[in-house]
Amino acid sequence: MVEEKHNKNLYNIGVSYKKADATIRGKFSVSKENQVALLEEAKSKGMEGIFVLSTCNRTEITGFADHPFQLIGMLCKYSNGSVEEFAQVSNVYKNKEAINHLFRMGTGLDSQILGDYEIVGQLRQAFKLAKEAGTTNAYFERLLNHVMQASKRVKNETRLSSGTTSVSYAAVQYMIKNLEDYNSKNVLVFGLGKMGKHTCKNLAEYTQNKTVSLINRTEEKAIAFVKENTSIRNAKYENLNKEIANTDVLIVSTGASEATIKKEHILTNKELLILDLSMPANVSKEVAELDNVTLVNVDELSKITDETLAIRQQEIPVAEAIIETHNEEFQEWLNHRRFTPAINALKQSLKTIQQGEIAFHKKKIKDFDETQAEVITSRFIQKITTQFVKHLKDEETSVNKSIEVMAKVFGANLETIHAEDN
Template sequence: MKSEQTVVSVVGLNHQTSPVEEREQLAFSSEEMAAAVARLGEALGGAVLLSTCNRTEIYATLTGGPSNTALLISMLNGVKGTAIDTSRFYAYQHAEAARHLFRVSAGIDSMVLGESQILGQVREAMSAATQAGTLNGTLSRLFHSAISAGKRARTETHIGRHAVSVGSAAVTLARNRLGDLAGKTVLVISAGSMGKLAARALAETGGAQIVVANRTLQRARELAAEMGRAAGAVALSDLSGALAGADIVISGTAADGFIVGPRDVQPAMAGRNGRGLLFIDIAVPRDINPAVGEIAGVHLFDIDDIEAVTASGMNGRQHEVERVEAIIEEE
């Protein structure tokens, strides 16, 4: 009797298929990753979980074909206790699954074309699976090849040249809304990777007063020091005072639960003499309660709103995408 063939499958949702309201429900922090992939691996044998602000995907090896799709969607929903509709998910098997991962690793399936963060995130996903004991030989070869393709894409093409990061896109959105940022005070909530991207983009733009807020004041001070003498730092516990003095707030902590709500913002809006406050939430899960956007004088944007800004980075780079696609075919 012929044994069933082992199939590499991927199921996931991303910024193209699902809004941030749904993506945040399936977002896994680095602390959650190990336990989640271990739980998935118990049933699947081989599994890798990739979770970023753009996407959540599970790569698995199991027998069967398209029937695996419903199983994997059910497992993803189950591990988070969500009930996201199956229509939001995509699924690939065999060579198409491999090609999809290669495109992801190369940065051409991201909201920000050519962004470099994804390559490190693919490595982290593989590392988490290794630690959980769910990275089998098939998936190990696949992920190593995808990382190799991602490296080649960045060294052999210009796909990453002048790429906009999510952080720099947030700054561009702020400039589009308010014009020159000279003399403006920008509160950056997070001293982590997203906060650093935003703060560095602000520093490169010049003119704005940067204030970094973080749960750990020391980390906020360290990032502020990188930005130069014009930057300040506050602890997250002093958020209300920092909001009162800000013109723009860019937040990217991806904490579990909202860290900014109407009760934080309403006092900050008092005594501003009509001066508005612009919030740009680049976190997944979101940092800022959507109800904040209903407060008079407040304008709130989330990560899905900056897609139009990042799309401008595609101009003139379609040829580079084609070169990356050729590298993927070689791999």
């Protein structure tokens, strides 16, 4: 009987900007702490390959399972989303579809802003976290390596990422397009994570505004940043309400798991533009209801000009050709990994038959040419195994069933790795 070391399917399940709005995506967002807890639970259940990706545009789990609901249940457990909500807005990819999805995502083809490569760094971090938790394997190592190679080539060999279009860049561009006197407006950036730093740098690069202030909960980080960016003023967190009252544009990039700007923080009646770059939303719904407040979230900020989009769309076929090359290389490795042990076992079984027959005829036939017999029968063995390799590579072939037949016919102790057709 064939020993199956792996009989699960590869799934990618999750929600993204394609079907879920910012509010729903916020519900399914998984904090770093909960990502670790999810991976630890998966490991305790014996799941041999799984990683979690949670960004402002998507939350996904990629892993091997008997059924996708195993992954869906874990996502709902460690987020604030329900199974019912997931069913309405979800994507579920299996085996080759899941692999294709990872390639498209990692090369910027599946980004909300076409060609946005921020996802590449986020994918690396997600995989690193899974590796630290001990939930990665050789399969994922090889797959992610091919995805990153394809991503690098698409970035270097196409214009898919022409122009800067990150959410932080879009926030500054929104301000420029919608405020006539944006250079003289008081701007307050709240939060100094990666997004906050990019926002400050984009403000410095694309505007001449000299009235930009920065507030961060950890003031030491803000002080260090302001020393290197002297055009920005450091403001104290305890003065948040007062600073908001004096500002015209509030850019929120705190990246918290709940609202950091609430109704009680708005103590002014003058016009206030709030750009919320965080996911889940860090500005409460009550703030948007205030007459003097215009609140813009990440979905609105992710829109780019038709002209830039048109240039990038022309590059899609080139990017897809690059993906195809690396995907084929991965599939070749996968095929080799799946049935090479079985082919080797078959070859060894045939060699045992060969040696037995040569020994038998050596006794029976006078002046038997053992060397010539070995050359001829070895060629037969090579041709037989080559035919089996061709058969197993055929997309219509059920690898498990074929190897079972091989085992029964040749009496070989054949086994496969990742025997399920991926």
